[in-house]
Amino acid sequence: MDKKRNLSITKEGVAKTIFALAALFAIVSVISIIGYLLYAGLPAMREIGIFKFLFGKVWSPGYEGAASEKFGILPMIVGSTIATGGALLIGGSLGITIAIFLVYFCPKGLKMPLTQLISLLAGIPSVVYGYFGLKQIVPLLAKISPNGNGTGILAVSLVLGIMILPTVTSLAKDGLSSVPSKYFEGSLALGMTKEQTVFKVMVPGASSGIMTALGLGIGRAVGETMAVIMVAGNSVQFPKGLFEGFMTLTGNIVMDMSYASGIHRSALVATGFVLLIFILILNGILYYVKSAGKTWEKDERRKLRQLKKAERRAQKTPCKVVMFFDRLNDKFIASNEKVKSKLKACRDRVAAKFGKVFNKDGGNRTYIAKNGLYKTLKYICCGSVIIMLAVVAYLLIFIFVKGIVAFRKIGVINFLFGKAGSGKISLAPAFVSTGALILIALAIALPIGICAAIYLVEYAGKSNKFVKIIRLFTDTLSGIPSIVFGLFGVIVFNDALGLGYSLMSGGLTLSIMILPTVIRSVEESLMAVPLAYREASYALGAGKVHTVFRIVLPSAMKGILTATILSIGRIVSESAALLLTAGSVRNMPKDIMSPGSSFAVMMYMFVSEGLYMNEAYATAVVLIILVTVINMLVFAFTPKKEKIK
Amino acid sequence: MKKKKEVEKFDLSQEAIKINNVNLYYGAFKALNNINMKISQGEITAFIGPSGCGKSTLLKCLNRMNDLVDGCKIEGKFEIGGQDIYAPKFSLQMLRKNVGMVFQKPNPFPMSVYDNIAYAPRLYGIRDKTSLDEIVEKSLTGAAMWEELKDCLNKSALALSGGQQQRLCIARALSVEPQILLMDEPTSALDPISTAKIEELCSQLKQNVTIVMVTHNMQQAARISDKTGFFLLGELIEFDDTEKIFSAPSKEQTERYITGRFG
Ligand SMILES: Nc1ncnc2c1ncn2[C@@H]1O[C@H](COP(=O)(O)OP(=O)(O)O)[C@@H](O)[C@H]1O
Ligand SMILES: [Mg+2]
Numbered sequence: 043m044d045k046k047r048n049l050s051i052t053k054e055g056v057a058k059t060i061f062a063l064a065a066l067f068a069i070v071s072v073i074s075i076i077g078y079l080l081y082a083g084l085p086a087m088r089e090i091g092i093f094k095f096l097f098g099k100v101w102s103p104g105y106e107g108a109a110s111e112k113f114g115i116l117p118m119i120v121g122s123t124i125a126t127g128g129a130l131l132i133g134g135s136l137g138i139t140i141a142i143f144l145v146y147f148c149p150k151g152l153k154m155p156l157t158q159l160i161s162l163l164a165g166i167p168s169v170v171y172g173y174f175g176l177k178q179i180v181p182l183l184a185k186i187s188p189n190g191n192g193t194g195i196l197a198v199s200l201v202l203g204i205m206i207l208p209t210v211t212s213l214a215k216d217g218l219s220s221v222p223s224k225y226f227e228g229s230l231a232l233g234m235t236k237e238q239t240v241f242k243v244m245v246p247g248a249s250s251g252i253m254t255a256l257g258l259g260i261g262r263a264v265g266e267t268m269a270v271i272m273v274a275g276n277s278v279q280f281p282k283g284l285f286e287g288f289m290t291l292t293g294n295i296v297m298d299m300s301y302a303s304g305i306h307r308s309a310l311v312a313t314g315f316v317l318l319i320f321i322l323i324l325n326g327i328l329y330y331v332k333s334a335g336k337t338w339e340k341d342e343r344r345k346l347r348q349l350k351k352a353e354r355r356a357q358k359t360p361c362k363v364v365m366f367f368d369r370l371n372d373k374f375i376a377s378n379e380k381v382k383s384k385l386k387a388c389r390d391r392v393a394a395k396f397g398k399v400f401n402k403d404g405g406n407r408t409y410i411a412k413n414g415l416y417k418t419l420k421y422i423c424c425g426s427v428i429i430m431l432a433v434v435a436y437l438l439i440f441i442f443v444k445g446i447v448a449f450r451k452i453g454v455i456n457f458l459f460g461k462a463g464s465g466k467i468s469l470a471p472a473f474v475s476t477g478a479l480i481l482i483a484l485a486i487a488l489p490i491g492i493c494a495a496i497y498l499v500e501y502a503g504k505s506n507k508f509v510k511i512i513r514l515f516t517d518t519l520s521g522i523p524s525i526v527f528g529l530f531g532v533i534v535f536n537d538a539l540g541l542g543y544s545l546m547s548g549g550l551t552l553s554i555m556i557l558p559t560v561i562r563s564v565e566e567s568l569m570a571v572p573l574a575y576r577e578a579s580y581a582l583g584a585g586k587v588h589t590v591f592r593i594v595l596p597s598a599m600k601g602i603l604t605a606t607i608l609s610i611g612r613i614v615s616e617s618a619a620l621l622l623t624a625g626s627v628r629n630m631p632k633d634i635m636s637p638g639s640s641f642a643v644m645m646y647m648f649v650s651e652g653l654y655m656n657e658a659y660a661t662a663v664v665l666i667i668l669v670t671v672i673n674m675l676v677f678a679f680t681p682k683k684e685k686i687k
Numbered sequence: 688m689k690k691k692k693e694v695e696k697f698d699l700s701q702e703a704i705k706i707n708n709v710n711l712y713y714g715a716f717k718a719l720n721n722i723n724m725k726i727s728q729g730e731i732t733a734f735i736g737p738s739g740c741g742k743s744t745l746l747k748c749l750n751r752m753n754d755l756v757d758g759c760k761i762e763g764k765f766e767i768g769g770q771d772i773y774a775p776k777f778s779l780q781m782l783r784k785n786v787g788m789v790f791q792k793p794n795p796f797p798m799s800v801y802d803n804i805a806y807a808p809r810l811y812g813i814r815d816k817t818s819l820d821e822i823v824e825k826s827l828t829g830a831a832m833w834e835e836l837k838d839c840l841n842k843s844a845l846a847l848s849g850g851q852q853q854r855l856c857i858a859r860a861l862s863v864e865p866q867i868l869l870m871d872e873p874t875s876a877l878d879p880i881s882t883a884k885i886e887e888l889c890s891q892l893k894q895n896v897t898i899v900m901v902t903h904n905m906q907q908a909a910r911i912s913d914k915t916g917f918f919l920l921g922e923l924i925e926f927d928d929t930e931k932i933f934s935a936p937s938k939e940q941t942e943r944y945i946t947g948r949f950g
Contacts, residue, residue, distance in 0.1 A: 503757055574794035578856070581750060581790075582807040582863065583783035592806070597797055 057587045058501060064493030065502075068561065069515045071554050075522065075530045076318065082533045083312030086113065086305050095312060101278045101289075103298065103306040113309040115316065117280045121195075121288040122264055124281055125274075128199025129206055129263040134256050136203070137210025139426035141255075144211070145218040146240045147420055156427070158677060159434060164208035165669040166437075167615035167642045170662045172269030173649055174437050175201035177444075180273055187285040193275035196284040201269050204433055206259040213258055217251015218244060237416035250331050257328040258521070261321055265523020267292040267618040268646055291317050292525045296618055299532070314529040318522065325518050438666070445663030448656035457660055467648075467657050469664065471630040475545060475638030479624065480613050482549025482634065483556055484606060490553075491560030492595075492602065498561070499568040500590055520558035527555050528619035536623060543637040548624030552616065556609040563608060567601020568594060604679045611672040614665065617642040641665050697768030697785055697866055699728040703897045704749065704867070709763035711744060713756065718744050720921045722763070726914065731889060731898045733908035733929065736918030736944070742901040743791075745918075746869050749899065750786040751779060767867070784811065787860035787896075791872040793852035795844035795859070800836055803844045803855060807863045822862055830858035831888050850881025857888065861896075868892065870900040874907065886911050905945055909933045917941045 087095055090113050098114015144156060179200055184192030221244050229239040245252075267290075275287020276297065289297075295310050302310055449457065452467075460468040494512070502509040531551030541547040571594050579589040595602075617640070625637030626647050639647065645661040648654035697703075704726040711719035719741045726732050734742040744753070751772065753759045765772050772782050784807075795803050804823045813819060823840065827833040832854050836842075844855055853873060860868060870889075874882040889898055889911050902908050908915050909929060916926040917940075925932065925941045936942045 572794070574790065574792060575796055577752065577755075577790065578794045578796065578859075579806070580755065581752060581783060581788035582810065582859070583780040584807070584810050585780070588810060593796055 054585055054587055058497075061493045061497035061501060064490045065497040065508075065512050067490050067494060068512060068519055068557060071557065072515050072518050072522075074534070075526065075554075076322075078530055078533050079311055079315040079318055079526070082529075083308055083315040086308035086312045089305055090309065095309065096316070099280070101294070103302065103309075111305070113305070115291065115294070115309075115313055117278055118289050118291045118294050118313070119316075121274075121281050122290040122292070124195055125198045125202060125270070125288075125290055126260055126263040128195060129202030130256065130259060132199055132203030133206035133263070134210055134259055136426045136430060137207045137255065137259065138214050138252060139423040140207070140211045140430055141214035141218055142240065142245065143423040143427050144215055146236070146244070147423060158673065159431075160208045160211050161676075162670060162673050163204075163434065164212070165611050165615060165673055167617065167645075167665050167669070168205065168266060168269040169272075169617050169642050169646045169649070170441065170665055171201055171205050171437075172272035173645070173658060173662060174440060175269060175273040176649070178436070178440055183285065189283075189285055191275070191285045191287070193273055193287055194283070194285040195281050195288065197273040198270055198288075198290075201273050202263045202266055204437075205266060205269060206262045207430065209262050210255045210259040213255035214248070214252050217248040217255060220251060221247040235413050235416070237420050238413060241416050241419050253331050254328050257324060257331070261324055261521050261523075264317065264320065264324075265292060265525065267296050267523070267525045268621075268642075271297060272649065292523065292618070295525055295529065296621060299529075299622055311529055311533065314526050318526050321521055321523060321526075322518065325521050329514060329517070441659065441662045441666060444659040448659040449663070451656050452660065457657065458664075467628065467654060469641070469644065469661060471628065472639055472641045472644045472661075475624070475631055476614060476640040478545045478631065478634055478638065479549050479552055479620070479640055480610055482546060483552035483613055484609060486550065486553035487556045487560050487609065488602075488606065491557055491605065492564050494557075494561050495564035495568055496590055496595075498565055500586065500594065516558045516561050519554070520562075524555065524616055524619040525622075527551050528622035530554075531619060531623035541635065543623070543625030543627075545624055545631055545634045545636065545638045548620045548638075548640075549634070551619050551623045552613050555616070555619065556612050559608050559612060560605045563605040564598065564601055567598040567604070570601070571597045600679050604676055607672055607675045607679065611669060611676070614640070614668050614672065615642055616640070617646055621646065641668070695781060697770065699768045699866055699897065701769060703728045703730075703767065704899070705764075705766040705769075706745075707764040707766070709745075709748070709761065709765065711741075711748065711753070711762070712758075712760040714758040718921050719748075722923050724916065724923060724926055726897065726899065728897050729893060730913040731893055731900065731911055732914045732916065733912035734899070734901045734916050734918060735903070735905060735908050736924075738903065740918040741921045742918050743871050746871055746899060746901050749867070749869055750783050750788055752788065754779075784863050785865050786867045786869060787863070787865035789853070789856050789860055789868065789870040789873045792876050793849060793856050795847070795852050795855050797843070797845055799841045800844050800847070800855060801840040803859050804862045807859065811863065826858040826862040829861045829892070830854045831884070831891070832858065848881075850877050850884065853877060853881065853885060854888065857885070857892075861892075865896060867897045867899065870898065872901050872903055875903055882907075905933075917944060919944070 090098070095113060095115060096119070097116050098112060099116050100112040100114050101117065102110065102112045104111045140160075144153060148156065175197060180192035180197050182192070183194075183197055183200075184190055225243050225247055226239055229243045230236070234242070270290050271293040274289060274293055276289055276293060277287035278289045278294065279287070281288035291313050295313055298306065299310055453460075456468070458469050458473075460466060460470065498509055498512060528551065531547055535541045535547035535550050536543065539547075541550075575593050575597060576589055579593045584592070620640055620643050624639070624643070626639050626643050627637045628639065628644065628647065631638035641661055641664060645658050645665065648658035648661060702725060704724070706722055706724040709719055709722040710717065722745060734746065736742055747753045748761065748765060749767070749772075753761065761773065767782070767786065771777065796806060798806075801823055804826050805819045808819060808822050813822070824833060824837075827836055832851065835851070836855075844852065847855060853876075857868075857873075874885050877885070886907060889900070892898060900908075900912065912929045914926065915929040915932040917924045917932065917936075917938075919940055925936060925938045927937070931937075932941060933945060936945065
């Protein structure tokens, strides 16, 4: 008896240790990425000098050791900054206004298709965006450009703007939806119109959510690589105008990495390190904004401030003020006695004021006049949606029309499944390589991610410090640009472990990239499993491990499936990291130790060689179809909102 | 029925449950105050009292479900069959196997009827199909629903009605032949007909199982229990034969409660 008990106790202990180690994995990953990039970038920073490296105006790698070699990344820093600014201007403003439309002005039947369309946009691979930019936006810009050159800051800003739009929209939407609806009702009860309420009460109320959305948009834009190099013009110089070629930090890394060696290579890694530090700082700021915006005390103070504002406004708009305060009294702030009494005093003052001047229509005039402004804002929101729809339609029609023509020319069966080799182009190797990459990445990330999620939900208490730290690191990991993962993969898997360009190395890199997605969606689905199931199992004498594996995990199967599909989506659209780690060959991989190109990498190679435009279009069609299917699957498996609560 | 791994049983013949000077804290909040109580084998004991007075808390102490609550601290002694169930070396599995529990809201696992009942036997090492079939039939018969369910053992338990689900949960608890069954307001979420069925079931189970039941329904306590304990604000005000409690309570608070003047 005793022995058996000890046995089960050690079993529980071992399991708990394994889960905890898995949870630690995210922290270890982030720290090793920082560590290895620093380690491999340090020689360059030392030799060149940090100041000369960061603020040097010339980047000219030459023969190794030649005196003419110069590694200054200031032009790229400036290029990345301006391009990101432009993207933010375009994608940020569109994204926020679209989010406002979706949350407040969208007709019911449109909401779901639009939301799905936006998540589809988020899934389209960057090479497809880049190709669209190269083939359509650049020629269009060339027509209006004074120097006849379409590439440059404007093209990059437009492409990046479209690319960050889904990120900004969906996060801003979350932020807006989290503003309590009582503000909305309260404001309507005051007699404000819906438009006024949205723009004066709700949008300011969601400011921290909107900041987060913009912040993540910045992160996405700064880290984007493949789309940028297709439209930037890629000359290493300071961006001199909207239509002059320039280079970003990411672009420089991916363009040079394939042949660089010695100090040059180290300088590229150091560039990645600079990028990483920037992203970490950005994440830190966002983390601060998020946690600062939430404390209860602040919320209460904000409510009070809004009340004061309402009072001031009430002097100009003798509408249903008193009623408003009465409603507020039992809905808005019932939590705090002190605030409640202040509120009551406020209400009485207003009531006294309007006891005399209250009349039904008189005061409404100023008010309706002002509403014109907010009506305009609303139309702007609608306009943004129309712009987005137009762009999406343009992109899809362009790719599909060209793609179908291309397929006709090169033959569907031949192109998809034909034998690749000496001069013959086929996607068959991409099917195999992509599949292998998915399998390797999932085989590693799924078990680790599931165990980590189990630890976070089932073992660690809710307010546990360790959990908070792990969450912070998981968020950080998910914000790191893929080019940085690529560099890490090159340093650790390709070089240190000696895997070289290989599917294995690519798969390992991908597994770290998808880990945050897996952890988060499994975590959510574990939390959705009712406590009652666990209780019932414990009450029958089952231990924790038994309960987790027999009751909790089977109930969370859908979430695990969602995590898998989401990860596959990420892998399918990835290109920068794979280009660096798994190589870009066009033939069939022999085994997982040989190099191989996924669809996205294959498409990039078609474009960059300039010889296979038809093949590129056809691959783009394949990619978009894949992404759409994945999106639909995710949608089908995600539990509906009402259920979560 | 022969099991491979027989977990030992409590010897309840002398005394089933003994609760001695128990205080319980949830963090700083004292939820139970100096509780003393003795329960004998084969009786049905009912806990009554207004909501929030600590009935469920005390009940959960008896199979140590409070171990799962953060910040829960227990002072005093719980003995079952003379053994201190909070002793450091005491086996939680042995305790929970012999002290079953039925919850307020029916909580069948999201599996088939059969798997729900076979869950615990499998946990205790029974793998062969015939033994499991036997247990399933026996447990469902025990919960008076074999006739109802014998043809749909593979149906999902979640497809059953609320009353059926609750009786399935009782059958699930019976699957490991517990000596004591704890029931926390087992009928409060059910319709009157299902309630009657479960009450009838309790009276049948009494022959083999010692039952401790929390109920908010005083008629229910009066109808089926042998002993009744009345709780108020974490204290056990009065504990006596049910007949006595409902006809001639010795404390004024008890009388006021059962005549419906507070709570
Ligand atoms: N997990 C818990 N944490 C903190 N307080 C609790 C917890 N469970 C119950 N309580 C408190 O203990 C008291 C008794 O609760 P409970 O035993 O559920 O009452 P009853 O079942 O008699 O309605 C209540 O005041 C309740 O708020
Ligand atoms: Mg209770």
